[in-house]
Amino acid sequence: MYEELDKKLRSLTTREREYQEQPFLSPKYKTYEIVEYEGKEVYVFSSEIPVNENIAISKQNRFAEVPMHIHTYLELNYVYSGECTQIINGETNTLTEGQICIVDTGVPHSIYPASESDIIINILIRKEYFTSSFLSRLSNQGVISNFLVNAISDTQNHNRYIIFHSEKNVNLQTLIRQLLCEYFDKSICSEEMIDCYMVLIFSELLRVFHFYTNQSNDQPYSGTxxxxxxxxxxxxxxxxxxxxxxTHFSFSPNYMSYFIKKGTKKTFKELIQIQRLQHSSVLLSNTNMPIYEIADETGHGNLSYFYKKFKQYYNLTPQEYREKHNRS
Structure with missing residues (x-):
């Protein structure tokens, strides 16, 4: 299975052979909208995901530059082989084999021409895909998963990208190969299988704690x-x-408050509330505990307050959420 995938990805397409002989800008760029971003013109990619689908996966054409552009969806770049050099928000980044970069919507970036040994996989994802239902299926159901998704999909801040140093994560490499096999050779239940692989891939990414973001952090404290x-x-x-x-992290309370707010755009109190609500959703989905016990178990002493906050966060009452997601 993997041998066939490898052969498919390494084989030169007709377009790649044309680029190899004489690099040129594809005629498709004439159909793209051009907008101005900080005094420079950039292309807008908005139609690469088929209608009624949430994900599109493709191999990037080698030997041709991808000029400065933005997306109306999230882009996950995976280096299957070789390396990939991009300019993102004016910063040059080179990813090596096995690494992943997730770029938010509206982030200007360009990609240098790839050599024959450089195979880059582009996974385009609509933001609507990151629903509470998708998040509830992640193995890490808490403020870390919330931070990851917000870091790349915060509607108030579209200038982010995350580079995952995942080159040594064997599980992730295997999951992505399985995803590619399923996507490129679709069969019965392929859509469901692809969704499952996406959940597993993002769960595995949550385990890759050592990542770099372009969000500035005061030294010597990093994103880690x-x-x-x-x-x-x-x-x-x-x-x-x-x-x-x-005290646990040898910070002053004031600096801890500042550090958390700067890094997550949320207060310490808000993070605690998010964790309580997300743990509540797990109990609602996987147990038959009475709702009042769940509220008490997750630190909500006031049941009315619990209902109010839960409805605000999930747009469903606890009972409605249970009926929709219960797996017990």
Missing amino acids: KLIEILHYIEKNYKTCTLVSTA
């Missing part, structure tokens, strides 16, 4: 430190306070 703090909140949300969390 922020993930460590979020992980601590996930594990200790029932008992931790701003002061106890700050």
Whole structure:
């Protein structure tokens, strides 16, 4: 199976042979809208995902430059072989084999021409795909998954990208190969299989804690430190306070509050509330516990307040959420 996939990806397409002989700008660019971004013209890619589908996967054409452009959807670049050099928001980044870069909507980026040994897979994802239903299926149901998705889909901030140093993650490489095999050779239940692989891939990405983001963090504290703090909140949300969390990481409470707000665009209190609600959703989906017990279990002493916050976050009442997602 993997041998056939490898052969397919490494084989030169007709268009690649043309680019190899004489690089040129594809005629398709004449059909794209051009907008101005910070004084420069960029192409707008908006029609690459088929209508009524949420995901489109393709191999990037080698030997041809992809000029500065933005997407109306999220783009996940996976380096299947070789390397990939991009300019994202004015920063040059080179990904090596096995690494992944997720680029948010509206982020200007260009890609250098790839050599014959450089095979880059583009996975385009509509933002609507990241529904509460999708998130509830992630193995990491908490503020880390919330941070990951918000980092690339925050409607208030479209200038982000995340590079995952996933080159040593064997599970991730296997899952992506399985996804590609399913996508390029569709059969019965392929759509459901693709959805399952996407959940597994994002779950695996959540395990790759050492990642780089273009969001500035005060030195010497990196994005890794922020993930460590979020992980601590996930594990200790029932008992931790701003002061106890700050003490654990040798921060002052004021700096901890600033650091969290700067990195996540949420307050410490909001993160605790998100963790409570997301743990509540897990219990609603996977147990038959009475709702009042779930509220108490997740630190919501006031049942009316729990209902109010749950409805605000999921746009469903706890009972409606249970009826829609219950798997017990």
